[in-house]
Amino acid sequence: MSTPMIDIRNVSKWFGTHKVLDQVTETIDRGQVIVICGPSGSGKSTLLKTLNGLEPFQEGDVVVDGLSLRDAKTDHIKLRQKMGMVFQRFELYPHMKVMDNITIAPTKVRKLNPKAARAKAMQLLERVGIPEQADKYPGNLSGGQQQRVAIARALAMEPQIMLFDEPTSALDPEMIKEVLDVMVDLARSGMTMIVVTHEMGFAREVADEIIFMDEGRIIERGTDKSFFEKPKTDRARDFLNKILI
Amino acid sequence: MGLDGMVIVRNFSFLMQGLVTTFQLAVLAISGGLLLGTLVGMARLSSIRAIYYPATLFVNLMRSLPLILVIFWFYFLVPLVAGRPMGDFLSATIAFVVFEASYFAEIVRAGIQSIPQGQMQAAYSTGFTYGQTMRYVILPQALRNMIPSLLTQSVVVFQDTSLAFVIGLKEFLRSASIVDAREVRSVELYLFVGLVYFLFCFTMSRMSRKLEAERRAA
Numbered sequence: 003m004s005t006p007m008i009d010i011r012n013v014s015k016w017f018g019t020h021k022v023l024d025q026v027t028e029t030i031d032r033g034q035v036i037v038i039c040g041p042s043g044s045g046k047s048t049l050l051k052t053l054n055g056l057e058p059f060q061e062g063d064v065v066v067d068g069l070s071l072r073d074a075k076t077d078h079i080k081l082r083q084k085m086g087m088v089f090q091r092f093e094l095y096p097h098m099k100v101m102d103n104i105t106i107a108p109t110k111v112r113k114l115n116p117k118a119a120r121a122k123a124m125q126l127l128e129r130v131g132i133p134e135q136a137d138k139y140p141g142n143l144s145g146g147q148q149q150r151v152a153i154a155r156a157l158a159m160e161p162q163i164m165l166f167d168e169p170t171s172a173l174d175p176e177m178i179k180e181v182l183d184v185m186v187d188l189a190r191s192g193m194t195m196i197v198v199t200h201e202m203g204f205a206r207e208v209a210d211e212i213i214f215m216d217e218g219r220i221i222e223r224g225t226d227k228s229f230f231e232k233p234k235t236d237r238a239r240d241f242l243n244k245i246l247i
Numbered sequence: 248m249g250l251d252g253m254v255i256v257r258n259f260s261f262l263m264q265g266l267v268t269t270f271q272l273a274v275l276a277i278s279g280g281l282l283l284g285t286l287v288g289m290a291r292l293s294s295i296r297a298i299y300y301p302a303t304l305f306v307n308l309m310r311s312l313p314l315i316l317v318i319f320w321f322y323f324l325v326p327l328v329a330g331r332p333m334g335d336f337l338s339a340t341i342a343f344v345v346f347e348a349s350y351f352a353e354i355v356r357a358g359i360q361s362i363p364q365g366q367m368q369a370a371y372s373t374g375f376t377y378g379q380t381m382r383y384v385i386l387p388q389a390l391r392n393m394i395p396s397l398l399t400q401s402v403v404v405f406q407d408t409s410l411a412f413v414i415g416l417k418e419f420l421r422s423a424s425i426v427d428a429r430e431v432r433s434v435e436l437y438l439f440v441g442l443v444y445f446l447f448c449f450t451m452s453r454m455s456r457k458l459e460a461e462r463r464a465a
Binding site for chain 2: 056079087089096155159
């Protein structure tokens with residue numbers, strides 16, 4: 003592999019005096035799927051949000067596809083278009099129909115004509131398995147359906163990287179699978195993905211690397227086998243015991 | 248004491264002209280105030296100091312002054328700045344827009360803050376600018392939440408327009424007082440004025456309450 007897709011170099015971040023990210027370093031290559039896990043408050047969501055500039059950081063740098071986040075000349079708007087993001091609480095726009103949720107960014111940001119944007123949106127809704135929901139409002143969809151719309155919305159901008167921030171933790175158990183299936187599909191299609199999740203089944207199935215974070219630091223990383231079978235740190239072992247019962 | 252309703256009938260068209268002026272001033276004050284207030288409300292949430300501080304100063308200053316004083320200020324100030332007399336209607340309009348903007352700004356600020364942070368992040372993550380995020384995602388939702396407060400404030404603005412009386416603007420109350428000076432029928436005239444204000448404001452308040460109830464039910 004030549005240049006990495008994302009290069010996280012010694013990133014530290016403070017909220018006031020509280021250090022939430024502590025010297026985080028990680029490289030992610032094109033097409034890799036990285037799963038980040040760890041206890042709540044360990045900084046995993048914050049790390050994800052620093053990658054597309056939603057959260058500023060004080061030290062270090064993140065270079066995405068050659069663009070440095072610390073470089074004042076970098077256009078954050080352009081940079082964000084390389085990355086789609088899916089949130090824990092879906093964050094669909096409640097005042098817009100499903101179709102408009104998906105087409106608004108392509109038409110307003112990429113100036114795609116509305117007809118082409120709608121055709122593309124229909125394709126994506128078919129890909130996530132809910133083309134029949136196009137004319138409904140998000141409030142009338144189940145959580146699993148909303149999250150699939152959110153994935154389609156992010157994909158509509160044709161990103162090179164997809165960021166997932168605990169995409170299934172606000173879902174009822176019976177809906178988790180339908181969202182994970184879409185994500186597994188996406189991983190198999192070669193998308194570069196960074197997924198904050200505790201779904202270890204998903205991690206085993208598609209992750210190239212699993213990162214365990216605690217107190218703002220990456221304290222362990224490994225492939226699924228090495229991580230699940232013989233975690234090196236006590237913290238990771240404790241954590242795995244708790245979530246794998 | 249006998250009431251003579253005919254004084255209203257005789258001067259009806261003159262009084263209605265005053266009422267039209269009142270409505271014109273109210274509509275301009277509400278739309279201008281809301282427009283300026285939206286900008287100021289957004290500025291109050293800015294992380295850029297050069298935007299946040301002036302907006303905050305403006306809001307706190309305006310909200311600490313009696314409206315009647317602001318009306319006087321602009322009545323004497325606008326001609327000085329413009330270099331020529333501007334007329335009572337124009338100076339009253341400017342005073343109202345500026346004054347009411349500070350109240351609308353706080354409503355808009357609260358409305359924007361009522362929208363979850365995640366909506367902003369979602370919009371930014373798709374490549375929206377701040378302006379696009381506000382225009383397509385945040386303000387449409389915020390405005391919907393604000394409708395009851397905006398209606399209530401609009402009723403207040405409508406009543407407040409009567410204060411333009413002090414600079415001689417011939418709005419509804421002033422028109423009644425002009426007729427009164429001629430015909431000396433204070434009781435009838437001011438009861439009539441009160442009735443008109445009451446009917447309009449009461450209707451608006453009821454509408455606002457109904458909208459609020461509908462919103463809660465939804």
